[in-house]
Amino acid sequence: MEAQTLYATGKRKTAIARTWMKPGSGKITVNGKDADAHFTTNAARIIMRESLKITETLESYDVDIRVIGGGITGQAGAARHGISKILAGLDPEMRQKLKANGFLTRDARVKERKKYGQRGARARYQFSKR
Template identity: 55%
Template structure:
């Protein structure tokens, strides 16, 4: 009934579990040849469509430089393209709503990274390593009763 194992090699062979292959991701495009993804950050939600082009970026119908005037926000938005070495190879059409400009830039970055993976699945490992595919779950903490803000108490008066 019980087999006798003479060495560690026999033990490994007896307890070996077949490993699964890494999942193969397929390209996901719509009828117009675009890849679509949704990105979120704080209260902002961005819908991103990418297609091969010259690097034109449109955010809510306006050029990137007009909508995101601060250079830091534009840099945040371009990070996934820089990591993937695809700067000026895709045209982006973005609609973003909710939150402030910083949250919106983060949402666009998240959506752009996901859209790049939908268009070129082989970029997944590089973008995942940089953390662009992970949704940043930090949001504003709710206000509690008996407090002025989430954690700040009302001013204490000794007398």
């Protein structure tokens, strides 16, 4: 009998991470590559593994992540969100730990749109008095 594979979607900024998790040895793959090969910065690697470390399940599950959009940090945050959602569904005790650290909340901060008549979202064109 095949082990049950769990699925969740995580989001951060414009990145979307589709996450599958099954019992295993702790192998994490992102877009078919090893997680450390995909996430080049140390900060992104830490962000992605945070929820597994807090729940002490780093060596218990194999995680497969398909992530699209955004940059490295956004993708790492989306991966963490997806992993956290799966872990929260497994055990109520894990859910409390994840919720206390804010990993189950979708971070709603996104880039503010540029407004017409302005140079950017908040920046105006330079004013000339004369």
